[in-house]
Amino acid sequence: MTMRVGNGFDIHRFGDDPDRPLVLAGVVVPGTPGLLGHSDADVVAHAVADALLGSVGLGDIGMLFPDTDDRWRGADSIELLAEVVRRLRADGWRVVNVDCSVIAERPAIAPHREQMRERLAEVVEAPVSVKGRRAEGIGGLGRAEGIACLASVLVERDR
Ligand code: MG
Numbered sequence: 088m089t090m091r092v093g094n095g096f097d098i099h100r101f102g103d104d105p106d107r108p109l110v111l112a113g114v115v116v117p118g119t120p121g122l123l124g125h126s127d128a129d130v131v132a133h134a135v136a137d138a139l140l141g142s143v144g145l146g147d148i149g150m151l152f153p154d155t156d157d158r159w160r161g162a163d164s165i166e167l168l169a170e171v172v173r174r175l176r177a178d179g180w181r182v183v184n185v186d187c188s189v190i191a192e193r194p195a196i197a198p199h200r201e202q203m204r205e206r207l208a209e210v211v212e213a214p215v216s217v218k219g220r221r222a223e224g225i226g227g228l229g230r231a232e233g234i235a236c237l238a239s240v241l242v243e244r245d246r
Pocket residue numbers: 097098099124128129130133
């Protein structure tokens with residue numbers, strides 16, 4: 088059985104538009120400003136997509152969905168992640184599991200963790216774990232200037 092591991096990282100800065108929603112793993116999290124980005128700036132979906140692409144050597148989301156392309160303006164990143172999963176499948180791979188660490192001073196991840204986990208699991212069709220971590224006041228993340236996410240994935244050949 089051929090297996091591959093992948094890792095992904097993403098980081099986005101908070102914006103100051105109170106009407107822009109914060110979207111994490113496809114879940115709208117109320118009470119915290121949205122993140123800046125060309126798409127919906129879903130830092131979790133982006134890190135997972137990059138980990139999946141990296142695992143099988145299909146590049147990265149910047150190559151697939153360039154932010155110079157107006158098609159992806161305001162894009163639902165869960166749709167982009169679904170497209171990445173389709174590409175892996177077309178190449179003969181299936182996802183074994185996904186593990187993410189969301190690094191955020193705010194919002195608290197725990198109240199949304201289960202919903203985030205379910206949303207991602209539905210798209211990748213595999214077990215997903217989501218963990219929230221704070222940056223202990225260190226650097227820009229510690230000053231709550233934005234949110235980062237680390238993702239690890241395992242995939243296996245299914246044919
Ligand atoms: Mg991103």
